[in-house]
Each structure stands twice: as structure tokens, then as C-alpha cells.
Amino acid sequence: MVENTVKPGEILLSVEDISLSFGAVRAISEVSFDIKKGEVRAIIGPNGAGKTSMLNCINGFYHPQQGTITYKGITRSAMKPYEAAAQGIARTFQNVALFKGMSTLDNIMTGRNLKMKSGILASTLWWGKAQKEEMEHRRFVEDIIDFLEIEAIRKTPVGRLPYGLQKRVELGRALAAEPELLLLDEPMAGMNLEEKQDMCRFILDVNDEFGTTICLIEHDMGVVMDISDRVMVLDYGGKIGDGVPDEVRNDQNVIDAYLGGGH
Numbered sequence: 001m002v003e004n005t006v007k008p009g010e011i012l013l014s015v016e017d018i019s020l021s022f023g024a025v026r027a028i029s030e031v032s033f034d035i036k037k038g039e040v041r042a043i044i045g046p047n048g049a050g051k052t053s054m055l056n057c058i059n060g061f062y063h064p065q066q067g068t069i070t071y072k073g074i075t076r077s078a079m080k081p082y083e084a085a086a087q088g089i090a091r092t093f094q095n096v097a098l099f100k101g102m103s104t105l106d107n108i109m110t111g112r113n114l115k116m117k118s119g120i121l122a123s124t125l126w127w128g129k130a131q132k133e134e135m136e137h138r139r140f141v142e143d144i145i146d147f148l149e150i151e152a153i154r155k156t157p158v159g160r161l162p163y164g165l166q167k168r169v170e171l172g173r174a175l176a177a178e179p180e181l182l183l184l185d186e187p188m189a190g191m192n193l194e195e196k197q198d199m200c201r202f203i204l205d206v207n208d209e210f211g212t213t214i215c216l217i218e219h220d221m222g223v224v225m226d227i228s229d230r231v232m233v234l235d236y237g238g239k240i241g242d243g244v245p246d247e248v249r250n251d252q253n254v255i256d257a258y259l260g261g262g263h
Contacts, residue, residue, distance in 0.1 A: 006072055008038040012181060012213050013058065018067035020053055020237075027053040028064065029237040035181065040207055041215045042224045044248075045234035046258055051217045052094060054234070055183045058215075059084040059091050071181075085114055090179035094186045094217075096166045100159030104169050107158055108144060111176025112137040144172045148202060164195035171202065175210075182206065184216040188223060196220065200227055225249060233258060 006012045013035040020028040028050045035041045043051045056062040058069060060079040068075050071087065090111075098107050116133060145154050148168050153161060158169050167187060174182060187203065188196045204227055206212050218224050224231060225245040233241035233254045241247075241254040248254055 006037045008036075008211070010037050011035070012037040012072065013215075014070040015054075015058070016068050016070070018054070018057055018064045018069070020050075020057060020062055020064045026237050028057070028234075030066070031234070031237075031239045032067075033232050033239065033242060035213060035215050036229075037213055038207070038211060039213060039229040040203070040227055041213075042228035042231045043215065043217050043234065044219070044221070044224055044231060044258065048236075049234040050237040051234055052185055053237075055091065055185055055215070055217065059089050059183060082114075085177060088178075088180035089183065090174040090177045090181075091183045092167075092170045092174050092185060092187060094189065096163070096170055098158045098166060098170055098173070101157055103155050104150060104158055104161070104172075105138075105141060105145065105154045107169055108141045108172040108176050109137065111173040112141065114177060141172075141176055144175050147175075147205075148172050149198075164191045164199075167191065167195075167199065168202070171199075171206075175206065175212075179212060181213045181215065184214060184218075186217050186219065188218060188220055196223060203227060 011034045015034065016032050017030050018028055018032070019026070019030050031050070031054065043054060045051055053062060057064050060081040060083060063078040068077055069079070071089070099110070115137060145151055148171065150165065150168060150172070153165060158166055161169070171187065184203070188199050191199065200223055203214060203216070207214050228245055230243060231241070231245055231248040232239060233248060233251075235257045240257055241251045243251070
């Protein structure tokens, strides 16, 4: 587990003047914001505003051409995804990225890979320390399965599951890595009302019971305003609003660009 050197309420991650371009297309333009330890931080904005690109910069999928990211006091301009994972940053994706032929249990077990210390030979033979280690990791994963209330599908191939349950399995895989910072890219996309309510409950429980800091992208404004401590708004790659939900909800720039008069 990543050593915790940041106290609740202190800045866990800070983004300074990040800019990202793909050729002539400017995805992010000089955006700065921070995420405090223990909070639920939301990023909202219209499609194409740069939200997912920002998460990709944080966990190393993209390398910005300008700006820095400071995580737990260490400043960097670029990081590889496996380095981010090793330092306690986990991620779910806008489109579910699971191993469809594998069971729920086995998919969540893949989230423990960085925690496993046994060599390839010992793991293949499954004896001694490797056997003991895998059994300990499996017990940890079973606790996650209980927490997410998916015991009934633990042996079911995830390709057979409805979309809402697949999103829950993906959340479980991210939690298996014991993240300090959890990045959620549209965790409720494509869900019905009941599924959204369940996912909201799990996100808040992860934040409350595990102390996990959460940064999420979500289009459902009711969800964002209900569960977030602070909200940042992007539009055309630039930041146009940032603050607590009530401040953002009443910001005229945000209303004009995103929420609209009907909200």
C-alpha cells in the first residue's frame, strides 16, 4: 500500500497550467485545479470539453505539453500508467474495460497484480509462498465482492452481465488496488435510476469507509451536486468554473455554457 503522507483536507494532487494538444486540436488549455485528501471532486462539462483527457494526464495515459502535476508533494510533467498505479492512483473507464470471458472474481483479482510478489514459476506451480499469497489476495477480493453486493455473480463471466453490473465489477477491480486516489470516468453512464442510486451509495461508502479520495466525471447533474464536495467545470478545454456545488450551480458562465436556463 502507498504510504499516506497527506492528511485529510490537505492537497493530495495539484494540477498547474496543464495544456494538451493533438496536432492542431487543443484538448486542454492552461487548466489548474487541486484535489484534497478525502474529498469527492467532480469534473463536469459538455462532450469534448477535455474531461477524460484530464484524467488521462493524471494517471499517465497522456503526457501534457505544458504544465505540471504534483501528487503527494512530488512534481512531475509525465508519468507512465504503471507508475501511477504503483503510487496509489486507480482508474475506471468511460467504456467498460473488462476481460469479458473471465469471471467477476478473476477480473477483480487482476487489480491485485501489483500487490503480488511471487515469481512467475512459483505462481505457475502454485505452491508454498505463492499459494499462501494468492489465498490472501483472494480473501481481500472476496471482501470487495461482499462490499459491492455482487456475491451472486462472483463466478459469472462478466460478458454475460448487464451493463450496470459490469460497471460495478470495474469499480471492484479498481478498489482491489487499494487506491489512495480513485479516478472514475462516467461511472453511471448507461445506467437506469436504480443502478445509479446503487452506484452513488457505493461511491460515498468507498469515500467514507475506506477514506479514498475520489475524482469523477459525470453528466448527471443531480448526482454531481448531491455527492461532490467541489466541482470543476471545463468547456472547450478551458476551466470556466470551480467551487462547491452551490457556487457552480449559480455561476452564470457555467449556466450559459453547460447547465442551460432549464437547470
